[in-house]
Amino acid sequence: MEAPKRVFPLDANGYKLYEEIGEGVSASVHRALCIPLNEIVAIKVLDLEKCNNDFDGIRREVQTMSLISHPNLLRAYCSFPAGQYLWVVMPYMAAGSCLHIMKSSFPDGFEEPVIATLLREVLRGLVYLHNHGHIHRDVKAGNILADSNGSIKLADFGVSACMFDAGDRQRSRNTFVGTPCWMAPEVMQQLHGYDFKADVWSFGITALELAHGHAPFSKYPPMKVLLMTLQNAPPGLDYERDKKFSKSFKDMVAACLVKDPKKRPNSEKLLKHPFFRHAKTADYLERTIINGLSPLGDRFRMLKAKEADLLLQNKELYENEHLSQQEYIRGISAWNFDLEDLKSQAALINDLDEIQSVDEPKSLHQQNGPSGVTLPAEKFPETYNDHSDTKSSIGGSSQDTADDIPNLENSFAAFPIAPLQALEGCFDISEDDAATVSSTDVDENPLDTEQKLPVKLPTKGMDQETDKDGAEILGQQKSIQKTTIPGPRKAMSGSLLPENVVSPNKLVGNGEREYKSRFRIERNHSGPLQNLQKNSMTNSLSDNVPEGSVVQRKGRFKITADSGPKPQVLNPSSGGMPSPPTPSIPAASLLPSLQSILQHNTTQREEILRLIKSLDQTSGSSSSSSLNAGNSGVQVETGNNGFSQVPSPRERELHSQVIQLQQSIGSLVEQLQRQKARNVELEKKLNDMVKKNGIKE
Numbered sequence: 001m002e003a004p005k006r007v008f009p010l011d012a013n014g015y016k017l018y019e020e021i022g023e024g025v026s027a028s029v030h031r032a033l034c035i036p037l038n039e040i041v042a043i044k045v046l047d048l049e050k051c052n053n054d055f056d057g058i059r060r061e062v063q064t065m066s067l068i069s070h071p072n073l074l075r076a077y078c079s080f081p082a083g084q085y086l087w088v089v090m091p092y093m094a095a096g097s098c099l100h101i102m103k104s105s106f107p108d109g110f111e112e113p114v115i116a117t118l119l120r121e122v123l124r125g126l127v128y129l130h131n132h133g134h135i136h137r138d139v140k141a142g143n144i145l146a147d148s149n150g151s152i153k154l155a156d157f158g159v160s161a162c163m164f165d166a167g168d169r170q171r172s173r174n175t176f177v178g179t180p181c182w183m184a185p186e187v188m189q190q191l192h193g194y195d196f197k198a199d200v201w202s203f204g205i206t207a208l209e210l211a212h213g214h215a216p217f218s219k220y221p222p223m224k225v226l227l228m229t230l231q232n233a234p235p236g237l238d239y240e241r242d243k244k245f246s247k248s249f250k251d252m253v254a255a256c257l258v259k260d261p262k263k264r265p266n267s268e269k270l271l272k273h274p275f276f277r278h279a280k281t282a283d284y285l286e287r288t289i290i291n292g293l294s295p296l297g298d299r300f301r302m303l304k305a306k307e308a309d310l311l312l313q314n315k316e317l318y319e320n321e322h323l324s325q326q327e328y329i330r331g332i333s334a335w336n337f338d339l340e341d342l343k344s345q346a347a348l349i350n351d352l353d354e355i356q357s358v359d360e361p362k363s364l365h366q367q368n369g370p371s372g373v374t375l376p377a378e379k380f381p382e383t384y385n386d387h388s389d390t391k392s393s394i395g396g397s398s399q400d401t402a403d404d405i406p407n408l409e410n411s412f413a414a415f416p417i418a419p420l421q422a423l424e425g426c427f428d429i430s431e432d433d434a435a436t437v438s439s440t441d442v443d444e445n446p447l448d449t450e451q452k453l454p455v456k457l458p459t460k461g462m463d464q465e466t467d468k469d470g471a472e473i474l475g476q477q478k479s480i481q482k483t484t485i486p487g488p489r490k491a492m493s494g495s496l497l498p499e500n501v502v503s504p505n506k507l508v509g510n511g512e513r514e515y516k517s518r519f520r521i522e523r524n525h526s527g528p529l530q531n532l533q534k535n536s537m538t539n540s541l542s543d544n545v546p547e548g549s550v551v552q553r554k555g556r557f558k559i560t561a562d563s564g565p566k567p568q569v570l571n572p573s574s575g576g577m578p579s580p581p582t583p584s585i586p587a588a589s590l591l592p593s594l595q596s597i598l599q600h601n602t603t604q605r606e607e608i609l610r611l612i613k614s615l616d617q618t619s620g621s622s623s624s625s626s627l628n629a630g631n632s633g634v635q636v637e638t639g640n641n642g643f644s645q646v647p648s649p650r651e652r653e654l655h656s657q658v659i660q661l662q663q664s665i666g667s668l669v670e671q672l673q674r675q676k677a678r679n680v681e682l683e684k685k686l687n688d689m690v691k692k693n694g695i696k697e
């Protein structure tokens with residue numbers, strides 16, 4: 001006889017919240033007791049006020065979590081609104097996330113059989129998701145949860161997307177979403193959209209994360225990660241320390257991390273990879289990595305305290321002016337593509353990696369070399385041997401080392417889109433498709449054929465909502481003890497950069513606020529916000545983006561790429577200020593002025609590119625000089641290691657030129673950003689008018 005179905009209360013009164021066990025940007029997760037069932041559960045408490053009205057994202061997460069039914073996917077028992085919060089009730093995974101486990105007990109990563117076991121479970125979950133038309137889009141160790149008995153579940157469907165979505169919802173697959181270190185190149189490029197294969201890339205990165213204790217490039221700021229992912233050969237298991245790993249593991253990772261998604265195996269095929277023959281039982285995981293862990297709540301508290309300590313240390317570091325200045329310069333070039341800087345950054349990776357034996361750069365050398373690609377010893381479907389694009393796909397370069405960085409410009413030319421444009425997409429912030437949320441959306445989901453669990457989706461007037469049975473929701477304001485003070489709203493809704501880029505200069509005087517935003521930055525050890533490289537100019541970018549037009553979510557990037565081209569609009573006759581059309585003006589009469597605006601904008605763009613070029617040339621002319629904006633002005637490299645502190649007048653002059661150029665680029669980019677935001681508005685109005693007047697575009 002079938003066991004009676006457990007009914008989880010749809011009311012906060014039915015639960016007793018215990019300690020916090022996890023935290024996201026807009027959610028905290030608590031251990032809790034489901035009172036009537038006397039069962040320990042986990043409750044994710046999403047603060048709807050901090051979700052920037054991203055109800056679509058929340059709906060997607062709750063919907064997916066409620067409908068999935070697979071032992072390797074975290075399913076929600078139910079969800080309901082409670083005041084300004086949405087409570088999502090789910091199974092309690094007592095060992096926490098693999099990231100937590102690594103942080104507390106395996107800082108250098110797991111042994112191979114553990115990795116094989118974890119990854120096989122995750123992959124089984126992914127196969128199910130993909131077969132049901134879903135892309136997870138945020139596969140990483142932080143989202144792999146373990147129970148005390150060693151069972152493994154993939155969690156966090158906050159950014160998942162459905163391949164079967166049509167119309168406006170399809171847009172979500174042209175969306176720049178995920179966590180940079182784990183993000184597939186095709187997701188970053190935003191050229192043709194992407195599909196399930198994006199998860200396979202993230203899966204490969206997760207494999208490296210589990211092997212090393214951190215994801216490749218995790219110490220770099222997001223923009224750098226984007227460039228490195230696009231520009232460099234894919235990371236792999238090619239370092240000296242990776243010798244301990246088997247050929248089949250290396251091959252499996254290489255198969256996932258092929259830049260061309262078409263050449264990547266799908267999840268189903270990947271599951272047949274010989275590597276997973278090494279996978280063991282849940283029991284094995286319990287014995288090797290779970291037994292002996294302290295209770296999840298304690299671990300969570302300890303990790304938080306450790307991270308807070310680290311932040312304080314970092315703060316001291318940042319208070320060292322010289323370093324701040326260096327970081328400031330780097331911060332600027334992190335988004336304006338200072339080629340010289342990229343070169344030195346890349347060189348830095350090599351140095352650091354040699355010292356710390358971190359994997360990324362070496363893999364660049366090795367993967368590009370003739371013997372760089374490891375082939376499976378075992379017989380295996382040929383797709384896995386197809387690593388033809390493990391070489392840099394850009395510019396046909398066979399080498400992808402720091403020394404090649406000066407060739408970036410040529411490489412960029414061979415890019416499907418120029419990098420500035422590519423990354424312009426990152427600034428191209430448009431409204432999320434929250435407006436498209438409708439109750440009918442739920443029915444479009446193929447998973448809907450399965451039994452639906454109690455889900456009450458929040459709406460603006462959710463307090464008046466009734467539950468499935470028609471009972472009125474109490475809208476109870478159960479107070480949640482938050483261990484973090486919410487960061488400034490800007491940090492939640494910034495453009496691509498500001499969320500993880502804070503000026504070191506600002507930091508000095510910005511006490512609590514800065515500390516908090518940095519705390520969030522540091523929290524995800526291997527996540528996108530770890531790097532503390534800061535940039536005040538990028539902050540100002542977000543200042544100029546109108547509230548509401550910005551999309552960002554949960555410590556990840558989510559920047560929506562509109563399907564259609566967007567002309568850049570600024571009004572030359574009003575000094576760049578927009579002159580929004582009034583409804584009385586016929587739409588057609590706006591076109592010439594829009595065209596002229598567009599032209600003006602193009603000129604500005606060219607100017608920016610020219611400045612970047614001249615900056616590059618200026619830097620290049622003093623090829624051996626490394627410019628740092630310290631008090632002494634310029635540091636001139638005298639050899640491989642040494643620096644002379646005495647700059648020549650010419651160098652000083654060059655330095656100040658560089659600074660000036662950087663400043664003007666910064667202000668131009670700012671201006672461009674402002675104008676783009678206005679353009680979006682103007683375009684909308686124009687579209688409305690065109691529609692109104694029945695003019696076909």
Ligand SMILES: Nc1ncnc2c1ncn2[C@@H]1O[C@H](COP(=O)(O)OP(=O)(O)OP(=O)(O)O)[C@@H](O)[C@H]1O
Nearest residue numbers: 022023024025027029042091092093097142156554
């Ligand atoms: N069911 C659960 N059992 C135990 N721990 C959990 C559970 N769900 C989440 N956690 C813990 O809480 C953390 C945050 O949860 P989750 O990833 O769902 O939040 P989020 O806001 O989406 O975070 P992020 O965006 O940073 O991934 C997880 O990394 C995990 O450590």
